[in-house]
Amino acid sequence: MSGYLSRERKVAIEAVEQASKVCKLVFKQLVEGETLTKGDKSPVTFADFSAQAIVNSILEKHFPNDPIVGEEDSKDLQGESGEKLRSKVVELTNLVISPSLSEDQILKAIDRGQYEGGKSGRFWTLDPIDGTKGFLRGEQYAVCLALIEDGKVKLGVLGCPNLPHDINNEHNTGRGSIFVAVKGRGAFRRPLGGSDEDETPIKASSITDLTKTKFCESVESGHTSQSDSATIANKLGITLPPVRMDSQCKYGCIANGDADIYLRLRVSATYVEKIWDHAAGSILVAEAGGRVSDTNGDELDFSQGRRLEKNVGVVAANASIYDKVIEAVKAQVSS
Numbered sequence: 001m002s003g004y005l006s007r008e009r010k011v012a013i014e015a016v017e018q019a020s021k022v023c024k025l026v027f028k029q030l031v032e033g034e035t036l037t038k039g040d041k042s043p044v045t046f047a048d049f050s051a052q053a054i055v056n057s058i059l060e061k062h063f064p065n066d067p068i069v070g071e072e073d074s075k076d077l078q079g080e081s082g083e084k085l086r087s088k089v090v091e092l093t094n095l096v097i098s099p100s101l102s103e104d105q106i107l108k109a110i111d112r113g114q115y116e117g118g119k120s121g122r123f124w125t126l127d128p129i130d131g132t133k134g135f136l137r138g139e140q141y142a143v144c145l146a147l148i149e150d151g152k153v154k155l156g157v158l159g160c161p162n163l164p165h166d167i168n169n170e171h172n173t174g175r176g177s178i179f180v181a182v183k184g185r186g187a188f189r190r191p192l193g194g195s196d197e198d199e200t201p202i203k204a205s206s207i208t209d210l211t212k213t214k215f216c217e218s219v220e221s222g223h224t225s226q227s228d229s230a231t232i233a234n235k236l237g238i239t240l241p242p243v244r245m246d247s248q249c250k251y252g253c254i255a256n257g258d259a260d261i262y263l264r265l266r267v268s269a270t271y272v273e274k275i276w277d278h279a280a281g282s283i284l285v286a287e288a289g290g291r292v293s294d295t296n297g298d299e300l301d302f303s304q305g306r307r308l309e310k311n312v313g314v315v316a317a318n319a320s321i322y323d324k325v326i327e328a329v330k331a332q333v334s335s
């Protein structure tokens, strides 16, 4: 494929493919292997750091001048206290990436993610594993990579290794998709491990009857107000129960037309959303013909640094119902 951001698109897909591989490997080795005591979060930590090392070193190879706003940094991997974690991350990273990287190269790759972001220029933003709780439960998580130029998202790639190809028939279907969107070029889905020929365009739903819509939200009541969303759903006449799912896979479901509304309603007055938690997902929904904003109806502003300082919560919906949804959300969050 040639054209606008075609090289970036290809490299980003490759990076997300490789990072997804390490996540699946860690899950197989450590979580399924039952070598863990209950509540041990170390596998997701191994996978988080390894996935960030992999994506950042692939980006560095192809775009050495592009800065990266990544969720993780190497602090916990340094020194004597970080020794165990560090050697595991080095081992895992080198199971996926070749030629092998030294320990020092891996730590440096992780720390390429410390860029502060901002209004001007171009940078990538990465969440190596979004939905860490979903990962540990063997449910939904996503590897999320986006390219931002002068504060606007231009490319988003979302790897969803556990997402059923057909969410309405999840036990009889394959799993693992990559969602891709480039500004002005539409949104696409391809199977994880697939090729460009396997890509198909996707569209948000066009349902207008709110009583028949499906809304999705976080599994975690600490990440979204599930009581406010229940009130909003009730006011809108939504009858179906919410689809609860971890990670930016929710944006994938809206972009793919598998769900119609995504609500993320602020729980705590102090939490500010991070850019890597919404950049890839929001361009995906927009390019699939859906709409995304915060709970005040304001556009998500990716020019404010590492966090969405100007925004509160998130609302995504198909374009025909968005106005009604945001009206109900505004009424609820201002009451």
Ligand SMILES: Nc1ncnc2c1ncn2[C@@H]1O[C@H](COP(=O)(O)O)[C@@H](O)[C@H]1OP(=O)(O)O
Binding pocket: 130, 131, 132, 217, 218, 219, 220, 222, 223, 224, 245, 246, 247, 248, 267, 268, 271, 277
């Ligand atoms: N209080 C909070 N409100 C909203 N989102 C949160 C909160 N705490 C953590 N998160 C983020 O929510 C994302 C998971 O989303 P979801 O709940 O939709 O699966 C994670 O990126 C997580 O950040 P982190 O990666 O630091 O854990």
Ligand SMILES: [Mg+2]
Binding pocket: 127, 129, 130, 131, 276, 277
């Ligand atoms: Mg996240």
Ligand SMILES: [Mg+2]
Binding pocket: 071, 127, 128, 129, 130, 131, 132
């Ligand atoms: Mg994360």
Ligand SMILES: [Mg+2]
Binding pocket: 071, 132
């Ligand atoms: Mg985290």
